[in-house]
Structure formats: structure tokens, C-alpha cells
Amino acid sequence: MIIFVVCQSWVESLASPNSEIDFDSPVIAILDACTLVPSSVRDVLLRCAAAEFFQVRWGPTILEEVRRTLSQRIAINDASIDRLFSALTQAFPDAMAQSGRPAPPDLIIDPEDSHVVEAALAGNANVIVTRNVRHFVVDQLQHAGIQLRTPDQFLVELFDQFPQELLEVIAIRAADLHDSRTETLEFLRQHMPEFVRRIETDYPNWLDGISDQ
Numbered sequence: 001m002i003i004f005v006v007c008q009s010w011v012e013s014l015a016s017p018n019s020e021i022d023f024d025s026p027v028i029a030i031l032d033a034c035t036l037v038p039s040s041v042r043d044v045l046l047r048c049a050a051a052e053f054f055q056v057r058w059g060p061t062i063l064e065e066v067r068r069t070l071s072q073r074i075a076i077n078d079a080s081i082d083r084l085f086s087a088l089t090q091a092f093p094d095a096m097a098q099s100g101r102p103a104p105p106d107l108i109i110d111p112e113d114s115h116v117v118e119a120a121l122a123g124n125a126n127v128i129v130t131r132n133v134r135h136f137v138v139d140q141l142q143h144a145g146i147q148l149r150t151p152d153q154f155l156v157e158l159f160d161q162f163p164q165e166l167l168e169v170i171a172i173r174a175a176d177l178h179d180s181r182t183e184t185l186e187f188l189r190q191h192m193p194e195f196v197r198r199i200e201t202d203y204p205n206w207l208d209g210i211s212d213q
Contacts, residue, residue, distance in 0.1 A: 021127060021147050023161050027054040029154070030097070030120045032113075032130035033065035037074070041151045041191050045129065047169045050091060053158050054127070057097045059119030063088075097123025107140050120146055129154050155195040167199070167206055181207050 021027060029049075036042045036058070049056035063085070070076040070084075088095070103117035113135045120128050127147045128136070138148050149157070159166050174184040185207070189196045199206060 019142060019147065021149070021157050023157075025126070027127060028057055028123060028125045029054050029127040029129050030057045030059070030116060030123060030125045031062070032116050032128065032132065033062045033069065034131040035129050035151050036062070036066045037069050038191055040188055043173065044155065044170070044188065044192070045151060046088075046091070047173060048155070048158055048166065051162075051165060051169055053162050053165070056092050056095050057119065057123035057125050058095055059097050059099055059115055059122070061099075061115035062119060097125070104140075104144075107137055107144060117141075117146075127154065152192045152194050155192055156198055159195060159198055163202070167203060170199070171206075181209070 031042075031045060035045060046056065048054065067081055067085070070081050071078065097119045099115065099118035099122045101118070101121070103114040103121065105111075107117050113130075113132060116128060116130065117136070119125070121144075126145055127149055128141070129149050129151055130136070131150055133148055133150060136148055141148055155166075170184060170188075171181060174181050177184070179187070185196045185199065
């Protein structure tokens with residue numbers, strides 16, 4: 001299993017979803033750059049994609065922003081970034097969504113995030129996962145068939161659909177990083193507090209390695 005870990009934290013405010021994701025159809029999610037920069041968020045989301053809970057997409061401008069942020073703001077060296085991008089390409093060869101047309105202006109508030117909507121439209125995505133929820137017009141996106149979610153919200157909904165499978169993903173992550181399950185949840189809590197709370201509330205014995213089935 002590839003561990004998509006390179007960098008540190010990123011914090012943004014949350015927003016409440018107005019409608020549920022339709023899991024009866026394939027879930028195709030654009031991961032915004034701000035979800036691919038923090039190592040813990042990136043790693044958990046991509047492990048979920050590798051487990052086929054959803055299909056992952058991104059666009060070239062999203063990856064350019066990730067590379068620039070890792071290099072200039074997080075001070076990750078070029079060799080480490082190249083290894084990360086190589087791992088992304090190998091693990092998700094069909095993830096790149098090439099933009100074909102400009103994003104309708106009524107879908108965005110911040111023009112600098114137009115490329116995210118363009119990638120979503122080009123990749124037939126029905127979810128955008130971002131920490132910058134205030135940069136988009138939620139109602140208009142929903143009318144276009146696209147749900148907007150923070151990483152925490154998205155993981156909670158994935159957890160509702162795949163509880164045991166997602167617990168296994170987190171357990172494997174803990175083992176891969178040589179952490180205890182408690183340490184892993186504490187590390188994730190900063191970016192995914194509701195997701196962690198749900199695990200602790202719904203599966204209290206999981207921290208001790210005991211099945212709650």
C-alpha cells in the first residue's frame with residue numbers, strides 16, 4: 001500500500017451539506033489542491049479511493065498548485081515531490097481530468113478556483129472535496145449535479161456507507177506508519193474531527209482492536 005505522506009497541516013472552516021451524496025451511482029470526486037497538500041488528509045482520502053469507495057479525479061492546475069504549495073510554502077524538496085507525483089500517477093492513472101470548457105461564472109465565488117469546477121465538469125465528477133467551501137456557490141453546483149464537501153464531511157458520508165471497510169483502511173494506515181490506532185485518530189482529529197468522533201462513538205472497542213460487529 002502506498003503511503004501518500006509528505007507534509008503537515010492545513011485548516012479551513014466547515015460548511016453543512018444541503019443534500020446527500022447519491023451512493024447508488026458511482027461517486028466521482030474531484031480533490032481540490034487544499035485536500036492534497038496536508039499529508040493526513042491526502043493519505044486517508046487516497047486510501048479510500050484505492051479501496052474503491054469512490055473514483056478520484058483532479059486537474060492539471062490542481063496538481064500544479066499542489067506542487068507549488070509543497071515546494072514554496074511547506075519547503076518539501078523537489079525529489080520528494082517528484083516521488084509523490086509518481087506515486088499518484090501510478091496508483092490513479094485515470095484520475096487526470098483535462099478541462100474542456102470554462103466554468104460557468106454562477107458556480108464560483110472566487111475566480112481563482114474556476115479550474116476546480118472545470119475539472120469537475122470535464123471529469124464528470126459529482127462531488128468536489130475542498131476546504132475552501134466558501135469559494136463556491138453550493139446551490140448552483142447542486143443544480144449542476146455536483147455536491148460540495150469538506151474532507152471531514154466526505155469521510156463521514158463514506159463511513160456511513162462503508163463503516164467496517166473504512167475502519168480497516170484506518171487500521172492499515174496505523175500499521176503502515178507504526179502508530180497505534182489511538183495515535184492515528186489523534187493525528188487525524190485536527191483535520192477530520194467529526195469523522196474521528198464518529199469512529200469513537202460508533203465503534204468504541206475498535207481502538208483496542210476489538211470488533212464491534
